[in-house]
Amino acid sequence: MISIDLIEKTAGVLMDKAAVEIPQDYLDGLKAAANTEEGDLASFVLQAMLENYEVAKEDGRAMCGDTGTPRWYVKMSNTAQVEGGPIALEAALRRATANRTVGLPLRPNRVHPLWRTDHDNNVGIGAPEIEYGFEPTPEGEWIDLTTVHKGGLFGTDYRMLFPSDGIEGIKRFYLDSLVAFGKRGLACQPAIIGIGLGGCKDTCMVLGKRAACLRTVGSRNADPKIAELEDEMKELGNSIGMGAMGFVGKHMVIDCNIEVGYCHTGGMQMSVHAFCLSSRRAVARIWADGQIEYRTDPDWFTDYQRRETVEWDAPPSHAKSA
Amino acid sequence: MGRPAKPREISLSTTPTPDALAELQLGDIAYLDGLIYTAREGVYMRAIEQKAEIPLELPKQSATNFHCSPAASINEDGTFNMGAVTATASFRFAKWLSEWMDKSGAKIIIGKGGMTSELYKSIFVPHCAVYLSTVGYGTGALLGRGIKRVVDIHWEKEVGLAQAMWVIEAERMGPFIVASDLEGNCLFERENEKIAHGLDKIYEGTKPAVLKRFGETDDRKDEVIG
Ligand code: SF4
Numbered sequence: 001m002i003s004i005d006l007i008e009k010t011a012g013v014l015m016d017k018a019a020v021e022i023p024q025d026y027l028d029g030l031k032a033a034a035n036t037e038e039g040d041l042a043s044f045v046l047q048a049m050l051e052n053y054e055v056a057k058e059d060g061r062a063m064c065g066d067t068g069t070p071r072w073y074v075k076m077s078n079t080a081q082v083e084g085g086p087i088a089l090e091a092a093l094r095r096a097t098a099n100r101t102v103g104l105p106l107r108p109n110r111v112h113p114l115w116r117t118d119h120d121n122n123v124g125i126g127a128p129e130i131e132y133g134f135e136p137t138p139e140g141e142w143i144d145l146t147t148v149h150k151g152g153l154f155g156t157d158y159r160m161l162f163p164s165d166g167i168e169g170i171k172r173f174y175l176d177s178l179v180a181f182g183k184r185g186l187a188c189q190p191a192i193i194g195i196g197l198g199g200c201k202d203t204c205m206v207l208g209k210r211a212a213c214l215r216t217v218g219s220r221n222a223d224p225k226i227a228e229l230e231d232e233m234k235e236l237g238n239s240i241g242m243g244a245m246g247f248v249g250k251h252m253v254i255d256c257n258i259e260v261g262y263c264h265t266g267g268m269q270m271s272v273h274a275f276c277l278s279s280r281r282a283v284a285r286i287w288a289d290g291q292i293e294y295r296t297d298p299d300w301f302t303d304y305q306r307r308e309t310v311e312w313d314a315p316p317s318h319a320k321s322a
Numbered sequence: 323m324g325r326p327a328k329p330r331e332i333s334l335s336t337t338p339t340p341d342a343l344a345e346l347q348l349g350d351i352a353y354l355d356g357l358i359y360t361a362r363e364g365v366y367m368r369a370i371e372q373k374a375e376i377p378l379e380l381p382k383q384s385a386t387n388f389h390c391s392p393a394a395s396i397n398e399d400g401t402f403n404m405g406a407v408t409a410t411a412s413f414r415f416a417k418w419l420s421e422w423m424d425k426s427g428a429k430i431i432i433g434k435g436g437m438t439s440e441l442y443k444s445i446f447v448p449h450c451a452v453y454l455s456t457v458g459y460g461t462g463a464l465l466g467r468g469i470k471r472v473v474d475i476h477w478e479k480e481v482g483l484a485q486a487m488w489v490i491e492a493e494r495m496g497p498f499i500v501a502s503d504l505e506g507n508c509l510f511e512r513e514n515e516k517i518a519h520g521l522d523k524i525y526e527g528t529k530p531a532v533l534k535r536f537g538e539t540d541d542r543k544d545e546v547i548g
Binding site for chain 2: 003037038039040041042043045048049050051052055056059061062063064065066067089104105106107108109116118120153154159160161162163164165166171172173175179183184185186188233236239240241243244245246247248249276277
C-alpha cells in the first residue's frame with residue numbers, strides 16, 4: 001500500500017521542481033543551440049534564457065511567470081495500491097496543485113471558460129488534468145507521478161490528413177505549424193516539438209502532446225524509420241531561418257518527437273505541439289516501502305505503451321497468406 | 323552570419339524624457355528603473371468602459387504599463403509574495419490602448435509579442451510612446467529579480483489577482499527589447515520580412531493537403547475538411 005500522505009507531499013515537491021528547475025536534457029539541448037546560434041537577437045535571447053534558469057534555481061522562484069496549465073500523469077505498476085484508493089489520489093494531486101500555487105507562488109492561471117471564475121489556485125472543473133497509464137515492469141508496488149506545466153495558449157494545431165497526402169503532406173503541415181507558431185515567438189521557441197500521427201482526433205492530440213511533454217531531448221522512437229523522420233523533421237524546422245522570438249536565427253526546434261497510434265484506414269491524423277522555453281516537467285517514483293526516486297524523464301513511452309497487437313489464438317481463417 | 327553581435331544596452335526611466343525615447347532603436351536592450359504598473363483587459367475595461375477613477379497619479383508616478391499578471395500572492399499580514407513575472411500577449415489589448423494612453427499618459431508599453439506597425443503608427447506615434455518586449459518570453463525569474471519591492475495592489479477585489487493593478491518598483495529590471503520606435507517601425511515585422519525570403523525554398527518537396535480548410539479558402543461553397 002502506498003501512503004497517501006507521501007503522495008501528496010511528493011506531488012508538492014514535484015510542483016516546485018517543475019516550476020523552478022529546467023530539466024537537464026532540455027538545458028543541454030538549449031546550450032548546444034546557444035553555442036551555434038548566429039542571429040544577433042536570437043542569440044541574445046538564448047543567453048538571457050540560460051541566465052534565467054540559473055536565477056530561478058538560485059532564488060527558488062518560478063522560471064516563467066506564466067504557469068501554463070499544470071497537469072498530472074500517473075503511472076502505476078500492476079500491483080500498486082494507493083491508500084484511500086484512486087479518489088484519495090486525485091484529491092491529493094488537486095490539493096498539492098492548489099497548495100504550491102499559493103506557496104511558491106505560481107500564477108493562478110485556471111479560470112472558468114465562460115464565467116472566468118478564478119479560485120486563485122489552478123484548480124477547477126477538469127483542472128488539473130489527471131491522466132493514467134499502467135506498466136508491467138519493474139515488478140513491485142510503485143506509482144510514478146509526473147507533472148507537466150506546459151505553456152497554455154499558443155503552439156498547438158491539428159489537421160486531418162489522408163494517406164494520399166503522404167510524407168510531403170506531413171512536412172507541409174509541420175512547416176505551416178512552425179511558421180505560424182514562430183512569428184513573434186508567441187509559442188516561445190526553441191521548443192521540443194511533439195507530433196502525433198494517427199489515432200482519432202482526440203487521441204492524436206494526446207499522442208502529440210505526450211510526444212512533446214513526456215519524451216526527453218535526444219530520445220528516439222523505437223521504430224528506426226520513425227526515428228529517422230524525427231531527425232529529418234528537427235533539421236527541417238531548424239532550416240526555416242527563424243530563431244527565438246521569431247528573430248532571424250537557426251534554432252526553432254530543440255528536438256522533434258513523433259508518436260503514432262493506429263488510425264481509421266482512410267485517414268492520417270496529425271497534430272503538432274510545442275513545449276516551450278520553459279519545458280517544465282518533474283517525475284517521482286514512490287514505492288510502497290516509502291522510497292522516493294526523483295527524475296526528469298517520465299519514461300512514458302515504453303514498449304508496453306507502444307504495444308502493437310494482442311496475444312491471442314487467431315482463428316485459422318485469419319492467418320495472413322505469406 | 324558568423325559570430326553574433328551583442329545588441330546595445332540602455333538604461334531607461336519608467337517616466338522617460340522625450341529625448342530618452344527618441345534615442346531608442348529597434349533591437350536595443352533596455353533596463354528599467356522606477357515605478358511600473360500592470361494593466362490589462364480587466365483594468366482597461368474598468369477604467370475606460372466603467373469610468374472608474376484610476377487609483378494612481380499617472381503619468382507622474384509612472385508612465386510604464388506592463389501587460390502582465392505576476393506569479394504573486396498576498397500574505398495574511400497584507401504583504402506581498404512575488405515570484406516570477408512574465409508578460410502576456412499584447413495584441414489583444416489594442417482596442418483600449420489609445421484611450422488608455424489619453425487617460426494615463428503612458429509612454430512605455432511592455433508586453434509579449436508587440437503590435438503591428440499599423441497600430442504603432444496610429445496609436446503609439448501620436449502619443450510619443452514606444453513598445454518594449456520582454457525576452458524569451460520565459461524570462462520570468464530574471465525580471466522578478468529586478469523588482470525591488472511590490473509597492474501596492476489596486477482593484478484586486480474588482481478584477482481578481484491576475485488582472486489587478488500591481489505597482490512595483492523596478493531596479494535595473496530587464497532585459498527588454500525595443501520593439502517599436504518613435505516613428506512606429508516594428509521590430510518583429512522587420513524580422514518576419516527577412517525570414518520570408520527563405521521560406522519558398524524550405525517548402526520545396528512538400529505539398530498542400532488534399533482537402534482544404536476554411537481560412538485556406540474563404541469561399542463557403544467550397545468543400546473542406548474540419
Ligand atoms: S510559452 Fe512557456 S516560456 Fe512562454 S510564456 Fe508561456 S509558459 Fe512561459
